[in-house]
């Protein structure tokens with residue numbers, strides 16, 4: 109029997125859930141197939157603008173509200189939504205709108221969990237972009253709140269909704285490449301330098317205080333702003349939580365959505381000599397009793413690593429399986445290969461979210477939050493290893509603690525600016 113088939117897979121459970129104290133939304137039970145789902149997008153920049161178009165184009169769903177602290181992005185997004193769309197600057201006001209059933213969150217990462225928690229408490233189902241949280245402690249709260257409030261929380265790791273990936277995982281578990289001991293996650297691409305930006309006044313029409321939210325108050329710069337915030341620890345976590353998380357998610361999926369025994373991570377700022385705080389080079393090994401996930405990130409190249417810029421390779425005793433831009437390919441040996449195809453059409457990640465919402469059944473989600481949390485946590489652990497130089501991190505997911513190093517454990521949580529504390533503490 110292959111190693112994969114022996115593994116136990118985590119099952120979503122709502123056992124132990126308590127009833128939500130307040131339910132404002134009408135999305136509290138199974139909806140009729142003809143009922144329209146009223147959706148809101150919070151954070152309408154690059155990705156959130158895409159959310160508006162995507163949700164709006166799905167039959168049975170209408171984008172009724174958009175929210176952004178930047179008037180320009182808010183108004184641009186509103187043009188793609190229904191004619192009667194409501195615009196909000198402050199998500200807290202949006203969440204008071206009882207007509208909204210579902211929200212998607214595509215803000216910078218430091219806002220993901222605080223908004224998701226508030227949305228769950230307001231009775232909404234949530235689609236939260238990856239990474240689900242800015243830090244490990246937040247992720248644990250989000251998982252807890254999803255269970256407590258009995259809502260669907262989909263994590264924006266879309267590869268789990270690709271038919272060839274689903275079929276590839278099935279084949280992997282059936283032993284198509286024998287016993288599998290190593291899963292490689294590759295993030296190998298050129299991401300340019302950002303220079304050094306000077307402090308300036310925030311652009312007109314921007315609520316910068318609300319953009320900063322829980323993060324410390326610092327002067328506005330063009331680099332601590334749209335998209336480039338990814339490279340600052342206060343808001344993002346660098347490319348491992350930006351693009352790398354998609355590949356780590358595929359490897360974690362292959363490992364059965366489990367936590368490793370230890371994390372060994374190291375990296376460097378070899379190429380960037382600018383405002384970047386997050387590294388251009390990062391390597392992490394996630395050690396399990398029965399195998400390893402190896403993550404490799406290099407952001408100074410425009411050539412591929414073992415055929416991939418963003419991709420995965422699982423190495424078995426009887427061949428290897430690759431998940432990448434060319435689909436899923438099995439190589440039983442060096443001269444043979446075959447492409448994996450889905451035996452049936454599979455819903456995309458957004459359609460899948462809406463199906464689960466309609467049935468009011470989180471077990472239908474392809475990227476349920478409890479799995480997203482594992483992938484997000486592994487990325488955050490890799491960053492903690494890099495930042496502290498601790499080469500052997502032991503994380504206890506039940507205690508939500510790094511148990512063998514106090515300095516590393518301090519990065520499991522962040523502090524919250526006054527007025528922007530978390531709305532839920534479990």
Ligand SMILES: NC(=O)c1ccc[n+]([C@@H]2O[C@H](COP(=O)([O-])OP(=O)(O)OC[C@H]3O[C@@H](n4cnc5c(N)ncnc54)[C@H](O)[C@@H]3O)[C@@H](O)[C@H]2O)c1
Pocket residue numbers: 150151152153154155156175176177178181197199213214215216217219237238239264265266318319320321333334335336349350
């Ligand atoms: N799943 C994917 O493949 C994928 C792809 C791209 C981006 N993403 C994720 O989407 C998120 C957004 O990324 P982006 O590239 O669009 O960033 P972005 O900076 O372009 O957009 C973020 C938007 O959020 C707004 N915002 C900030 N704070 C807000 C708040 N409190 N309330 C409302 N709006 C707020 C900003 O003004 C901005 O318009 C990130 O978390 C990123 O990881 C996912």
